[in-house]
Amino acid sequence: MDENALINSAQKGDLDAFNTLILHYQDTVFNTALRILSDEDAAQDAAQEAFISAFKSITTFRGGSFKAWMLRTVTNACYDELRRQKRRPTTPLEPETSDGEEMDSPKWLADPNMTPAEKAEADEIEHAIQHCLDALPVEFRSVVVLADIQGMDYTEVAAAAHVPLGTIKSRLARARLRLRECLRSFEELLPASFRLERESA
Amino acid sequence: MKNFREIEQLSAYLDGQLNPTESARLESRIESDPELASVLSDLRFTRGLLRKLPKRKAPRNFALTRKMVGLKPPLPRTYPIFRLATVFATILFVASFSLNALSSMGGAAAPAAAPLGIGGGGGGGCSDCGITTEQYAATEAPSLEMAPAATEAPAESAASDSGPAVTEEATRIMDATATPEAIASPKEAPLPEATAMEPAPDSTDQTQIQNEAPFSIPWTMIFLSVSILGGISMALMRLNARRKWQ
Numbered sequence: 001m002d003e004n005a006l007i008n009s010a011q012k013g014d015l016d017a018f019n020t021l022i023l024h025y026q027d028t029v030f031n032t033a034l035r036i037l038s039d040e041d042a043a044q045d046a047a048q049e050a051f052i053s054a055f056k057s058i059t060t061f062r063g064g065s066f067k068a069w070m071l072r073t074v075t076n077a078c079y080d081e082l083r084r085q086k087r088r089p090t091t092p093l094e095p096e097t098s099d100g101e102e103m104d105s106p107k108w109l110a111d112p113n114m115t116p117a118e119k120a121e122a123d124e125i126e127h128a129i130q131h132c133l134d135a136l137p138v139e140f141r142s143v144v145v146l147a148d149i150q151g152m153d154y155t156e157v158a159a160a161a162h163v164p165l166g167t168i169k170s171r172l173a174r175a176r177l178r179l180r181e182c183l184r185s186f187e188e189l190l191p192a193s194f195r196l197e198r199e200s201a
Numbered sequence: 202m203k204n205f206r207e208i209e210q211l212s213a214y215l216d217g218q219l220n221p222t223e224s225a226r227l228e229s230r231i232e233s234d235p236e237l238a239s240v241l242s243d244l245r246f247t248r249g250l251l252r253k254l255p256k257r258k259a260p261r262n263f264a265l266t267r268k269m270v271g272l273k274p275p276l277p278r279t280y281p282i283f284r285l286a287t288v289f290a291t292i293l294f295v296a297s298f299s300l301n302a303l304s305s306m307g308g309a310a311a312p313a314a315a316p317l318g319i320g321g322g323g324g325g326g327c328s329d330c331g332i333t334t335e336q337y338a339a340t341e342a343p344s345l346e347m348a349p350a351a352t353e354a355p356a357e358s359a360a361s362d363s364g365p366a367v368t369e370e371a372t373r374i375m376d377a378t379a380t381p382e383a384i385a386s387p388k389e390a391p392l393p394e395a396t397a398m399e400p401a402p403d404s405t406d407q408t409q410i411q412n413e414a415p416f417s418i419p420w421t422m423i424f425l426s427v428s429i430l431g432g433i434s435m436a437l438m439r440l441n442a443r444r445k446w447q
Contacts, residue, residue: 015272019264030259044260051263055270122255129254147216148251154218173205173212180247 003066010058018055025067026051028150029074035145036078038134046081050074065156072160075142082138124186132182140175147172211241215248267446274446280438287431294424301421 001024009017029050033043050073061069133141139161146157147168157172158165213219214227231238 013272015265015267015270022263022265026259026263027256029263031257034257035254040260047259048263051265052269055265125250126254129250144251148248149254151252154216169213169218170209172216173209176212176244176247177208179251180243183247183250 007058007061007066010055011061015055018058021066022051025070028067029070032071032074032145032150033078035130035133035149036075036138036142037081038130042081042085046077047074049080050077053077065159068152068156068159071146071150071152072162075146075160078142079138128183128186129179132179132186135182136175136178140171140178143168143171144175144179148176207237208240208244211237212244215241215244274439274442276442277438280435283431283434283438287428287435290424290427290431294421294428297421297424301418 001020003021003024006017006021010021026047030043030047033046033050034040037043037046050070053076054070054073057073133144136144143157143161146152146160147154152160154165154168154172158168161168163171210219210223210227214224219227231241
C-alpha cells in the first residue's frame with residue numbers, strides 16, 4: 001500500500017483512496033476508541049465520526065505520521081463523546097449479578113482459537129486493566145493508550161495529543177504509577193505467568 | 202516512595218527516551234538503590250500488561266459512503282454559466298416586473314387628472330384611465346386646432362373673397378386634414394403662442410408617463426423565459442450528473 005499516494009488522492013477528494021486507508025487503520029482506530037471510552041458502541045460511533053472528520057479535513061494533513069494524525073482525530077472524537085456522556089449520563093444495559101455488579105460480557109473476548117482457560121485468563125486481565133484505565137483522568141488515559149497500547153513513540157503521542165513532549169513524559173509516568181497502584185488490588189486475579197514475570201523482573 | 206521527578210525519569214528510561222549520559226547516570230543509581238530498581242520493575246510490569254492487552258478487530262467496516270461525507274456529484278463545466286444566466290435573468294425579471302407594476306400604478310393616477318387640465322370637462326371616471334396617448338391626441342387635437350384654423354381662415358378667405366359660410370366650411374375641411382398633421386408635428390401649424398404652447402406640456406407629460414415603464418412586456422417575458430429555462434436546464438444537469446455518478 002502506497003500510503004502517500006493514497007493520501008494525495010484522498011486530498012483531491014478520492015473517497016475510494018481514503019477508504020483503502022480506513023481499511024488499513026480501522027482496527028487501530030477502533031481499539032484506541034474502545035480503550036478510551038470503554039464501551040463498544042460508543043467506540044464504534046467515535047471511530048466512524050473520526051473517519052468522517054478525517055476525510056473532511058484531510059487537506060489540512062501536512063505530512064508526517066498519518067497514524068498519529070488519525071489517532072489524534074479519534075482521540076478528539078472520544079473527548080467529544082465523553083463530554084456528551086457527561087452532559088447526558090446513561091445507564092448501561094449490561095446484565096447484572098444479584099450483587100448488583102455487571103456480568104462479564106462473553107462477546108468481549110470472542111476469539112475462537114483460545115481455550116476456555118485462556119479465555120478466562122485474558123478476560124480477567126482485560127477487565128482488570130480496563131477497570132484501572134477507566135479510573136484514570138481522560139488526558140492520562142489517552143496518553144497511556146497511545147503510548148503503551150498502540151505502541152507510539154513520545155513524539156507521535158505528543159503530535160496526536162497536541163501537547164508538548166514534556167507533558168507526555170509527565171502524564172505517562174503518572175498514568176503508569178496510578179495503574180500500578182490500581183493493578184495491585186487485582187494481583188490475585190492476574191494469571192500466574194504475569195506474577196512470575198513480575199517476580200523475575 | 203521515590204519523588205515524582207525520579208519516577209518520571211524511570212518511565213522515560215523504560216521507553217528509551219533519555220540521552221546516553223542521563224541513562225548511564227540513572228543506571229548507576231538503579232544498581233545502588235533497590236527501591237528505585239523496584240519501582241522500575243513495577244513500571245515495566247505495568248507497561249508489559251498494557252502491551253499484552255488483546256487487540257480487538259473492528260466489529261464492522263468503517264468505510265465511508267459519499268452520503269456520509271456529503272459529497273456531491275461533479276457538475277458539468279457549463280453549469281456555472283447556466284447558474285449565472287438564470288440568476289441574472291431572474292433578477293432582471295423581478296426588477297422589470299416590479300418597475301412596470303410601479304409605473305402602471307403611477308400611470309393610472311395621472312390620466313385621471315390629465316383630462317381635467319386639457320379639456321376642462323369632467324372625464325374623471327375610470328373609463329378614461331385606460332385611454333392611451335394616441336386616443337387622447339385624437340380626441341383633444343380637434344378642439345386645440347380649432348382656434349388656429351379659425352384665425353387662419355380669414356387670411357385665406359380674404360384672398361379668395363369668400364363669405365363666412367365658406368370660411369366655416371374651409372375650417373371644417375382644414376380641421377379634418379390638418380388634425381393628423383398637428384398630431385404628428387404640432388410645431389408645423391402656425392399656432393399663436395397663447396393657444397399652441399399651452400397643450401404641448403400636457404401631451405409630453407402623457408408620453409413621459411408611458412415612457413417611464415422601463416421594460417416592455419416582451420422583455421419581461423424574455424427574462425421570465427430565460428430564468429425558467431435556465432432553472433430547468435440546471436435541474437436536468439444535476440439529475441444527469443447524479444445518475445452518472447451513481
